[in-house]
Amino acid sequence: MKILVAVKRVVDYNVKVRPKSDGTDVDIANAKMSINPFCEIAVEEAVRLKEKGVATEIVAVSMGPKQCQEQIRTAMALGADRGILVETDTALEPLAVAKCLKAIVDKEAPDLIILGKQSIDGDNNQTGQMLAALAGLPQGTFASEVVVADGKAKVTREVDGGLQTVDLTLPAIVTTDLRLNEPRYASLPNIMKAKKKPLDITNPADLGVDAAPRVKTLKVEPPAERKAGIKVADIDALVDKLKNEAKVI
Amino acid sequence: MSILVIAEHDNASLKGATLNVVAAAKAIGGDITILVAGADCGGAAEAAAKVDGVSKVLVADNAAYGHQLAENVALLVAEIGKNYTHILAPSTSNGKNIAPRAAALLDSQAISDISSVESADTFKRPVYAGNVIATVQSSDAIKVLTVRGTAFDAVAAEGGSATIEPLGTATDAGVSTFVGEELAKSDRPELTAAKIVVSGGRGMQNGENFEMLYKVADKLGAAVGASRAAVDAGFVPNDMQVGQTGKIVAPDLYIAVGISGAIQHLAGMKDSKVIVAINKDEEAPIFQVADYGLVADLFSAVPELESKL
Numbered sequence: 411m412k413i414l415v416a417v418k419r420v421v422d423y424n425v426k427v428r429p430k431s432d433g434t435d436v437d438i439a440n441a442k443m444s445i446n447p448f449c450e451i452a453v454e455e456a457v458r459l460k461e462k463g464v465a466t467e468i469v470a471v472s473m474g475p476k477q478c479q480e481q482i483r484t485a486m487a488l489g490a491d492r493g494i495l496v497e498t499d500t501a502l503e504p505l506a507v508a509k510c511l512k513a514i515v516d517k518e519a520p521d522l523i524i525l526g527k528q529s530i531d532g533d534n535n536q537t538g539q540m541l542a543a544l545a546g547l548p549q550g551t552f553a554s555e556v557v558v559a560d561g562k563a564k565v566t567r568e569v570d571g572g573l574q575t576v577d578l579t580l581p582a583i584v585t586t587d588l589r590l591n592e593p594r595y596a597s598l599p600n601i602m603k604a605k606k607k608p609l610d611i612t613n614p615a616d617l618g619v620d621a622a623p624r625v626k627t628l629k630v631e632p633p634a635e636r637k638a639g640i641k642v643a644d645i646d647a648l649v650d651k652l653k654n655e656a657k658v659i
Numbered sequence: 660m661s662i663l664v665i666a667e668h669d670n671a672s673l674k675g676a677t678l679n680v681v682a683a684a685k686a687i688g689g690d691i692t693i694l695v696a697g698a699d700c701g702g703a704a705e706a707a708a709k710v711d712g713v714s715k716v717l718v719a720d721n722a723a724y725g726h727q728l729a730e731n732v733a734l735l736v737a738e739i740g741k742n743y744t745h746i747l748a749p750s751t752s753n754g755k756n757i758a759p760r761a762a763a764l765l766d767s768q769a770i771s772d773i774s775s776v777e778s779a780d781t782f783k784r785p786v787y788a789g790n791v792i793a794t795v796q797s798s799d800a801i802k803v804l805t806v807r808g809t810a811f812d813a814v815a816a817e818g819g820s821a822t823i824e825p826l827g828t829a830t831d832a833g834v835s836t837f838v839g840e841e842l843a844k845s846d847r848p849e850l851t852a853a854k855i856v857v858s859g860g861r862g863m864q865n866g867e868n869f870e871m872l873y874k875v876a877d878k879l880g881a882a883v884g885a886s887r888a889a890v891d892a893g894f895v896p897n898d899m900q901v902g903q904t905g906k907i908v909a910p911d912l913y914i915a916v917g918i919s920g921a922i923q924h925l926a927g928m929k930d931s932k933v934i935v936a937i938n939k940d941e942e943a944p945i946f947q948v949a950d951y952g953l954v955a956d957l958f959s960a961v962p963e964l965e966s967k968l
Contacts (some may be wrong), residue, residue: 411862426922427787436791503960504759505768506869521967530903533786536770539729540763548730548834551756554897564838569752570906572842572898576728579834588887588904589897624768628781629794636929639950641941648953656933656950658855658912659879 411521411558411580413456415490416507417449419481420531425427427531436630448526452538453587454593457489464526464558467491471517473502473510479609486604497518498621506533506614506621508540513617515545522563522583525588527552527585530546533551548578552647554589599619610657660689660779663733663740664713665748665757668695668703670725675852676749678710678813681808684747685712685814686776692717693821694739698725702763708823711815715822721829726840729756730832737764738830740801744779748905750805762803766820769794769803774810788903788926808851809909809930843896847873850899853882855912856928858901861888862917862938862957869895871961872916878968884908884928886918901925916955937961 421427422442430437445453457467470485472478473496482493496510515523527536542549550556550565554573557564563578568587596604614621642648652659662684667674677693684691692709696719704718717739723731740746742762748754750772762769774792775783781796782804812824850856857876859869869883876883884901885894903926913931918924918942920936928934929948936949939956946952953960 421787427790429791436787453788499752503765503768505763508763528904531787533788534759534769534902536759536762536769536771539756539759540769541695542729543733543760543763546832548757548832549760551729553753567752568897569840570898572840572896574726574840575838577836577838582834624799625770625799626796626798627793628796630786631794633785633789633792633929636934636948638948639934639946639948639952641946641952641954643968644955645953645960648951649964649967652912652933652935653952656912658933 411465412469412518413459413465414469414471414518414520414523415452415456415485416525416537417453417470417472417481417485417532418446418526418529419443419472420446420476420529423447425528429632433629434629443477445484446526446529448586451588451590452524453485453488453490454524454591455586459558459589460489469494469520470576471496471511471514473498473507475499482609483604484596486592486607487601490556492607495609495611496617497611497613500621501623502621503623503625504536505540505624506619507546509619510614510617511541512544513619517538522558522581525583525585527587538583542583546616548582550576550578550582550584552587553584554587556584556590561591660745661743662687662689662691662745662747664691664693665736665754666693666695666703666707667749667751667753667959668697668700670697670700671702673703673706675849676751676808677707677815678816679808679811680747680749680806681710681712681814682811683747683773683776686811687745687779689744690714694719694725696724696735698722704823706816708821709817709819711818712820713819714811715824717824717826719826721828723831724923726837727753727757728835730835731830732757733760733764734830734832736761740765744801746801746803748805750807754805758803758805760960765801765803767801767803768797769805770797772807773803773804774807783958788922789929790922808905809907843898847876848880848882850882850884850901850906851908854909855879855881856883856884856910857888857914857916858884858886858918859894859916860886860918861892863889863894863947866894871965875961875965875968878965885923894923902938915945915949916961918945919943920948929953
């Protein structure tokens with residue numbers, strides 16, 4: 411079976427992002443960029459399914475500026491067979507990404523589509539669910555275990571009180587949670603081989619998608635600063651402060 | 660303005676998160692309807708009718724909605740939602756699972772995890788793990804929002820007298836089935852609703868040592884949380900995780916024990932009123948957000964804290 415994996419280029423998770431002083435946008439011009447950590451887990455899961463003989467082909471897709479090719483190449487170095495870049499300089503919202511993915515799903519007809527549960531820049535947690543809605547497919551969000559057998563995906567999901575298991579008829583959409591797997595590192599030979607794998611480039615208009623944003627960002631600002639705290643000498647001082655100064659116990 | 664609130668419930672009763680969402684709905688202003696979709700969910704519907712400020716409760720009581728599978732509930736929400744200007748759900752795992760699916764069916768760009776209502780079309784929300792607050796304006800006719808519970812004070816659970824209206828039809832998409840669930844049992848308060856949270860990190864070294872935190876928590880009537888490191892190491896179950904990818908909490912008092920304070924952890928707790936850090940590394944980033952910091956070995960400090968409470 412064929413697996414489609416969506417990967418997003420985001421600011422590296424270790425970078426502390428700050429708003430620009432004029433409040434128009436965040437300052438990420440020179441920041442280190444990486445594959446979104448949840449997308450890495452999605453690629454890893456697809457590769458493991460291929461290693462188990464469940465999947466035969468893995469297609470990695472990304473959307474954004476042409477630099478997103480780097481993240482597609484990374485996905486290929488980890489084991490994806492080919493890539494698709496939907497190139498655009500418009501910052502795509504989850505609904506527009508879902509519409510582009512829907513067009514690609516229609517064309518590629520994958521049996522399983524794996525996405526990360528959220529990207530660590532927008533923190534939206536929407537794209538997988540939206541794609542599932544547009545494609546009319548079942549969704550296994552926040553997955554910590556995926557078993558594919560007999561035309562179904564049995565997905566264990568991380569929910570607020572614990573775990574929930576659902577059976578989804580294939581084709582299906584899965585979004586990954588952190589516990590699903592531990593992604594591997596790309597080896598140097600695999601990075602070299604990835605450079606020769608095929609990568610198709612398209613754009614939202616060719617996919618028939620209107621990518622115009624629906625939500626306008628009026629302002630970005632830093633969160634309210636916490637006032638500087640103090641260090642206390644011992645437990646007695648701590649308990650005293652909590653009782654008499656902060657009055658929280 | 661007409662607002663549809665998707666209830667968070669377990670069929671028998673209404674979950675607290677719903678009350679925070681109704682508070683956000685009140686801030687937008689307008690007529691508020693709660694949708695209770697479930698199976699044998701009469702108890703939850705009656706509780707919803709008593710919520711302050713709600714005028715109507717729609718009840719979709721059908722086996723297809725029993726476990727609130729997104730495939731079925733989103734179809735229902737999209738169908739009913741056409742008649743509303745705003746559709747609100749809590750930022751719980753259920754809300755996050757269902758709301759974007761319903762939004763896409765309505766061709767609306769949802770807005771996740773709002774922390775403030777500026778006007779009927781303008782909202783604030785944290786991005787980049789809470790390091791940036793964005794003010795965003797929606798141009799969609801139907802605005803689908805998920806609400807960060809800790810950012811809105813819950814409305815009163817009693818005092819309202821909404822009419823209850825049953826919905827006849829049910830939709831079963833037929834592509835997904837509930838197999839089972841494994842819920843963690845706990846007698847302590849729910850993490851996201853607790854007034855005091857005591858959390859442990861990698862510094863706890865193993866699961867048995869969390870017993871020390873449970874003792875402190877029991878004296879304080881607190882919930883116990885954990886950092887991702889503690890969860891990944893298998894010390895505690897994953898639903899205890901506080902952070903960008905776990906639960907967002909904002910209690911009156913948050914006590915971080917053996918937690919270094921990575922960006923992703925701070926995203927889940929830095930709106931707490933008072934933060935206490937106990938860590939033996941005085942350079943740990945957690946001390947930059949802590950109101951009271953104690954540089955000490957947790958293995959002596961925590962038992963001493965317990966004895967002095």
